[in-house]
Amino acid sequence: MLKHIHKILFFLLIFQPLLGQNDKHQKQIQEIYKLALTEGKAYNWLDHLSNQIGGRLSGSLNAERAVKWGKEELNDLSLDRVFLENVMVPKWVRGNFEYARIITGPGMSMNVPVCALGGSIATPAAGLRAKVIEVKDFEELEALGEEKIKGKFVFYNRAMPADLINTFDAYSKTVDQRSSGAAKAARMGAVGVIVRSMNLRLDDYPHTGNMRYGDLPNKMRIPAAAISTNGAQLLSSMLALNKELYFYLKQDCRNFPDVPSHNVIGEIKGSEFPEEIIVVGGHLDSWDLGDGSHDDGAGIVQSMEVLHLFKKMNYQPKRTIRVVLYMNEENGLRGGTTYAKNAQQNGENHIFALESDSGGFTPRGFSFEANPDQFKQLESWKPYLEPFLVDRFTLGGSGADIGPLRNGKTVLAGLRPDSQRYFDYHHAANDTFDAINKRELELGAAAMTSLIYLVDQFGF
Amino acid sequence: MLKHIHKILFFLLIFQPLLGQNDKHQKQIQEIYKLALTEGKAYNWLDHLSNQIGGRLSGSLNAERAVKWGKEELNDLSLDRVFLENVMVPKWVRGNFEYARIITGPGMSMNVPVCALGGSIATPAAGLRAKVIEVKDFEELEALGEEKIKGKFVFYNRAMPADLINTFDAYSKTVDQRSSGAAKAARMGAVGVIVRSMNLRLDDYPHTGNMRYGDLPNKMRIPAAAISTNGAQLLSSMLALNKELYFYLKQDCRNFPDVPSHNVIGEIKGSEFPEEIIVVGGHLDSWDLGDGSHDDGAGIVQSMEVLHLFKKMNYQPKRTIRVVLYMNEENGLRGGTTYAKNAQQNGENHIFALESDSGGFTPRGFSFEANPDQFKQLESWKPYLEPFLVDRFTLGGSGADIGPLRNGKTVLAGLRPDSQRYFDYHHAANDTFDAINKRELELGAAAMTSLIYLVDQFGF
Numbered sequence: 055m056l057k058h059i060h061k062i063l064f065f066l067l068i069f070q071p072l073l074g075q076n077d078k079h080q081k082q083i084q085e086i087y088k089l090a091l092t093e094g095k096a097y098n099w100l101d102h103l104s105n106q107i108g109g110r111l112s113g114s115l116n117a118e119r120a121v122k123w124g125k126e127e128l129n130d131l132s133l134d135r136v137f138l139e140n141v142m143v144p145k146w147v148r149g150n151f152e153y154a155r156i157i158t159g160p161g162m163s164m165n166v167p168v169c170a171l172g173g174s175i176a177t178p179a180a181g182l183r184a185k186v187i188e189v190k191d192f193e194e195l196e197a198l199g200e201e202k203i204k205g206k207f208v209f210y211n212r213a214m215p216a217d218l219i220n221t222f223d224a225y226s227k228t229v230d231q232r233s234s235g236a237a238k239a240a241r242m243g244a245v246g247v248i249v250r251s252m253n254l255r256l257d258d259y260p261h262t263g264n265m266r267y268g269d270l271p272n273k274m275r276i277p278a279a280a281i282s283t284n285g286a287q288l289l290s291s292m293l294a295l296n297k298e299l300y301f302y303l304k305q306d307c308r309n310f311p312d313v314p315s316h317n318v319i320g321e322i323k324g325s326e327f328p329e330e331i332i333v334v335g336g337h338l339d340s341w342d343l344g345d346g347s348h349d350d351g352a353g354i355v356q357s358m359e360v361l362h363l364f365k366k367m368n369y370q371p372k373r374t375i376r377v378v379l380y381m382n383e384e385n386g387l388r389g390g391t392t393y394a395k396n397a398q399q400n401g402e403n404h405i406f407a408l409e410s411d412s413g414g415f416t417p418r419g420f421s422f423e424a425n426p427d428q429f430k431q432l433e434s435w436k437p438y439l440e441p442f443l444v445d446r447f448t449l450g451g452s453g454a455d456i457g458p459l460r461n462g463k464t465v466l467a468g469l470r471p472d473s474q475r476y477f478d479y480h481h482a483a484n485d486t487f488d489a490i491n492k493r494e495l496e497l498g499a500a501a502m503t504s505l506i507y508l509v510d511q512f513g514f
Numbered sequence: 515m516l517k518h519i520h521k522i523l524f525f526l527l528i529f530q531p532l533l534g535q536n537d538k539h540q541k542q543i544q545e546i547y548k549l550a551l552t553e554g555k556a557y558n559w560l561d562h563l564s565n566q567i568g569g570r571l572s573g574s575l576n577a578e579r580a581v582k583w584g585k586e587e588l589n590d591l592s593l594d595r596v597f598l599e600n601v602m603v604p605k606w607v608r609g610n611f612e613y614a615r616i617i618t619g620p621g622m623s624m625n626v627p628v629c630a631l632g633g634s635i636a637t638p639a640a641g642l643r644a645k646v647i648e649v650k651d652f653e654e655l656e657a658l659g660e661e662k663i664k665g666k667f668v669f670y671n672r673a674m675p676a677d678l679i680n681t682f683d684a685y686s687k688t689v690d691q692r693s694s695g696a697a698k699a700a701r702m703g704a705v706g707v708i709v710r711s712m713n714l715r716l717d718d719y720p721h722t723g724n725m726r727y728g729d730l731p732n733k734m735r736i737p738a739a740a741i742s743t744n745g746a747q748l749l750s751s752m753l754a755l756n757k758e759l760y761f762y763l764k765q766d767c768r769n770f771p772d773v774p775s776h777n778v779i780g781e782i783k784g785s786e787f788p789e790e791i792i793v794v795g796g797h798l799d800s801w802d803l804g805d806g807s808h809d810d811g812a813g814i815v816q817s818m819e820v821l822h823l824f825k826k827m828n829y830q831p832k833r834t835i836r837v838v839l840y841m842n843e844e845n846g847l848r849g850g851t852t853y854a855k856n857a858q859q860n861g862e863n864h865i866f867a868l869e870s871d872s873g874g875f876t877p878r879g880f881s882f883e884a885n886p887d888q889f890k891q892l893e894s895w896k897p898y899l900e901p902f903l904v905d906r907f908t909l910g911g912s913g914a915d916i917g918p919l920r921n922g923k924t925v926l927a928g929l930r931p932d933s934q935r936y937f938d939y940h941h942a943a944n945d946t947f948d949a950i951n952k953r954e955l956e957l958g959a960a961a962m963t964s965l966i967y968l969v970d971q972f973g974f
Contacts (some may be wrong), residue, residue: 088677113583217548219902219957254953416932418878418903442679443878443906472876474953493714493934499680 079511083438084505088365090500094500095362097492099127101353103486104345111172111342113313115144120338121316124379127358128320131365138316141392145313148342149306154279156292156480157183157300166285169260169343170307171232172280172385172443173247173267181304182277184208184245188293192230192238196485204243207301209293209311210235211250211286214477218253222256222412223472225252225480232263237270246303248276250286258282258420261343261484264385267313279303317389318379322361324510326372331443331510333376333396334360337383337455344485348476352414352495354379356469359499360506371510378456383411387426387448387454394458408467408502409453414481414495415471419446420505423466428514434467444501446470465514469502492508518710539971543898543964545752547824550960551569551845557952559587559815560874564805564947571632572801572803572842573773576688579915580798581776584839587627587818588780591825595783598776601852603842606633607775608802609766614708614739616752617760626745627805629720629769632845633727634738641764642667642737644705648753652690654699657685662705667761670695671710671746674937677812681933682872684713687966690870692723696738697730706737706763708744712937724845765923775841775908779851782821784833784970790858791834793867794820794962794968796832797915804945808936811947812874812955815931819959820966822853831970833865840915843871854918864970869913873939874955875931879906880965883926888974894924895968904961906930925974929962 090096103122107123110116121138138388139366154168170176187202189195196206208229214224229252236247251261260280267275281289292299296324318338324330336353340346357377364371397404419439422432439445452466460466471494479485490502550556567583570576581598588596614628630636647662648669649655655668672692674684687711696707712722718738726737741749752759779796783842784790796813800806817837824831840849857864866878882892889909899905912926920926931954939945 087679091676193943216551216953219547416876416934444904474876474957475951478951491935491938493676493681497934 066291069355072513077461079508080438081300082507085367086503086507087442087500089363089366090359090496090503091493093494094359094499096359096495096499098353099358100351100490100495101487103351104347105355108345108372109287109342110338110340110346111146112143112315113183114311114342114386117315117339117381120451121318121381123328124318124338126340128318128377130318131362133320133322133361136320139393140382141315141317141320141388142312143388143485144386145310146385147308147310149176149308152279152305154281155290155302156273157302158292159297166288166391167258167260167282168200168248168279168285171412172262172341173265174236174305174307175275175308176308177277177304178286182246183297183300183302185295186301190291194240195242200242202321203239203513204384206244207246207248208223208239208244209248209289213250214252214254216251216254218358220255221477224254226391228252232280233265235268235269236265236276237268240270244276248301248303249278249280249334251283252480253283253482254477255492256283256287258284259484260285261479262343263478263480265275275436277305278303278323283453297399297403315381317381319376320361321376322364322371323372324373325370327513330371330373330513331376331401332380332455332506333380333404334506335380335455336410337389338379339380339382341384341481343481343483344479345487346485346488347487348479348485350383350411352498353410356495356499356502360503364438373510373513375506375510383455390455391458397426397459404459404464405514406465406467407459408458408469408506409456409470410498410502411455412473412492413471413476414498415475416494417444417469417471417498417501419444419448419468419470421448421451421468423450423452423460428465431514438508439501439504440502442501467505469498471498520702523937537575537736538562539968540898542967545695546963546967547902547960550819550963551953553727553826554819554956554959556819557814558954559818559904560807560811560950560955561947562812563814564807566807569802570800570806571797571801572603572775572845573770574802575965577775577799578842581778581841584778584798588778588837591780591822593780593821596780599779599853599856601775601777601841601848602772603775603848604846604853605770606845607770609636609768612739614741615762616749617762618752619754626718626748626948627718627742627744628708628739628763630765631721631725631738631740633721633725633769633802634696634765634766636705636766637737637764641762642706643760643762645758646749646761649748651733654806655698655702660702660957663699667706667708668675668695668699668704669708669749671750673710674712674714674798675877681714681937682844685937686715688712692740693725694728696725696736697728700730700734700736701927704736708761708763708772708866709738709740711740711743712940713743713829713942714937716743716747718744719944721940721942723941737763737765738740739765761896761913763941775839777853778839779836780821781834781836782824782831785830786832787973788834790973791836791862791864792839792966793864793916794966795837795838795915796870796912797841797849798839800943801844803941803943804939806945807947808873808945808952809938809941810871812950812958813870816955816959816962825922833970833973835966836969837950843915848917851918857919857929864919864924866925867916867919867931868966869916870929870958870962871913871915872929872931872933873936874950874958875935877904877929877958877961879904879908881908881911881928881930883912883920888925891972891974898968900959902961904965912942924961927965931958
């Protein structure tokens with residue numbers, strides 16, 4: 055048995071390099087990489103989106119400027135069709151101020167960096183002053199009981215675990231504090247929540263992100279803010295010394311009725327199987343604190359680059375390739391759900407959808423939602439991607455915006471860049487263009503274009 | 515045949531996760547990672563080495579401060595032995611000034627960012643003013659012939675090719691301009707050389723690095739300087755408009771006689787096979803423009819971390835584990851050659867040596883110099899490293915400092931981090947501590963510790 059394994063592995067080792075030198079698909083992929091790294095548009099596009107437009111929360115003027123820009127840029131690519139898809143989106147506005155202080159005695163206070171969580175209500179106009187109870191998780195909250203919670207801020211201070219290699223795993227183990235911490239605490243009588251930022255570093259940036267009150271009645275809703283990791287460490291240390299200290303929070307964020315916005319869509323019609331649609335996309339909206347360069351400006355320009363590179367190489371796809379710049383991933387997913395609903399109503403056949411929404415860092419592979427036969431086929435393409443170091447394929451997970459296309463047949467995929475730095479910037483004021491490395495961004499675009507090329511050539 | 519492959523691959527897929535859950539070695543490696551990411555010393559060590567000591571070129575006071583620091587820190591780890599190894603090193607000093615101008619007419623000039631190449635002689639005290647001839651490579655230089663070169667600066671302007679995925683490959687395709695460009699040009703009558711910086715980005719940092727005159731007589735030697743990539747683009751554009759422009763260079767760098775310095779060595783004695791030595795190391799010297807955080811402060815603190823983590827976990831190695839902080843990789847390799855020479859004279863048996871000298875970025879695997887049987891054994895350990903995404907093993911290449919240990923038996927290895935950002939910083943003033951990401955640095959240390967652990971457990 056072992057002997058057989060060695061022979062077969064030897065055969066595979068010998069075979070793969072040969073493939074690289076003689077195969078026409080390998081040559082196309084080499085061309086894709088060369089163009090992406092030398093004549094790509096992704097970096098300059100992102101410069102514009104980040105620096106000329108900036109943060110673009112759903113419902114904001116900037117989000118509409120981004121829609122207009124995306125449509126114009128896609129028009130310039132001479133695609134077969136560019137159009138907008140109507141989407142109604144939530145509108146939440148951060149307002150004019152947000153600040154917080156730890157108060158340890160009369161006239162003795164320290165400012166700490168905070169920001170309102172997306173969807174949160176404001177504090178009363180005079181701000182909110184209350185004692186603080188620190189917890190690690192919902193179990194600890196429940197165990198404390200209402201009487202110890204009532205009238206206080208609940209301070210969720212569970213740090214992202216540093217020892218998980220994939221930082222998204224660390225995120226998913228802690229993000230419940232942010233998304234549903236306020237609703238849980240409100241039901242136990244808390245007056246507000248302060249949530250440790252989802253950030254593996256110790257620094258002074260508060261990280262925003264969506265929170266939901268769920269079915270909590272309006273009058274029970276309480277304000278929710280994120281505190282920077284350094285701020286969280288400080289507050290925790292001070293609480294250890296003095297449980298009776300007060301926290302003061304003032305924020306004037308506000309929810310408005312839904313407003314109209316758009317997904318931006320462009321496509322190249324397939325020459326052989328035009329009814330088989332391949333989607334590549336990211337989300338055009340971003341949080342408002344930074345300029346959303348990694349989340350998800352990177353995914354937007356990488357997705358646009360796929361069609362740009364195909365045009366540049368004069369590649370005529372067999373199947374219809376569609377780029378979708380989704381609106382409203384961050385606080386509603388309305389773009390993704392609307393796109394999937396319309397696709398179903400129009401009887402469209404999506405064979406594959408790929409999303410880039412994990413930052414513009416060096417790509418290491420892809421994750422897939424696929425059945426065993428589909429995954430077997432995907433894995434057969436690894437030799438094409440191995441020379442470019444993007445052959446780490448995993449099963450499970452794709453992207454939020456394409457999730458609504460899930461139907462058991464359509465293969466869904468996500469670009470998987472190196473995750474180590476992502477949460478240094480995610481949803482914070484430092485998610486800006488200077489945190490983007492040009493080559494890393496371009497390598498992601500090239501990896502995506504290569505995968506889409508293979509899907510187009512071979513189908514499922 | 516295909517059916518067999520599928521069965522075997524299926525078996526491997528099933529087997530690997532089981533290994534992860536039940537295997538004692540896998541548990542040890544998990545512990546290594548946890549400690550490195552939560553209680554490691556690498557980042558704080560590097561903070562000190564970079565910010566309190568700084569750039570540490572061989573022969574400088576800072577290099578000796580680094581030796582003293584390294585020895586003290588190793589002493590604090592309660593190793594079985596810490597000692598210095600005497601090494602004579604070259605001493606080259608940048609001097610007090612280096613600057614350059616493009617002169618297009620009387621009173622019309624523009625400054626461009628330059629730095630002397632390591633080992634270069636000074637210009638005359640009044641500077642050097644001459645016309646410029648631009649070439650891409652030595653073939654172009656030869657083709658031009660002496661009469662077109664004589665009395666001019668040769669401007670080597672071959673950019674690192676952007677379309678190679680491994681940036682070290684791009685480096686090796688261009689670094690000959692820097693290392694031997696001056697000697698070649700001098701033999702053809704040039705008065706100086708200006709070399710495009712080895713940098714894939716367009717920016718204003720000149721990147722230094724070693725150059726050699728070889729057997730060129732002293733009186734024929736000419737000054738050599740690097741120009742920033744933006745400066746190179748500018749000079750090239752201006753030459754396209756006006757071939758008669760002048761370049762002015764002034765630098766007062768100087769070579770001195772060799773001075774004494776040291777390798778810093780610490781070891782934990784093996785409990786079962788103390789005569790089998792496993793080396794892990796990096797180089798303690800750095801260029802002088804930045805503080806050498808990536809090149810190679812990262813490798814130094816990661817190597818020290820291996821022994822720190824073993825101590826922290828109370829791991830008693832079977833074989834002798836030795837950390838070597840090599841002196842003088844950058845401009846002489848005296849530390850590496852001295853260490854290997856002494857090892858041979860002392861009849862020491864080195865079974866394995868691992869170097870980290872490719873930056874403190876997210877590790878993706880290791881390269882090895884090993885015979886087929888040794889490599890087969892190394893590959894059998896991949897399942898242990900796959901969960902940590904450091905299982906990309908390649909044959910060929912290890913590290914400059916450990917190269918002199920090459921004897922056909924000792925297995926040599928190099929940590930292979932993601933290479934995309936390395937040449938943004940390499941040998942330039944921006945190779946500083948702020949360019950280090952804590953997690954990425956720690957992951958490299960954990961990967962190295964895990965590999966050394968496996969070598970110690972299984973030997974060769």
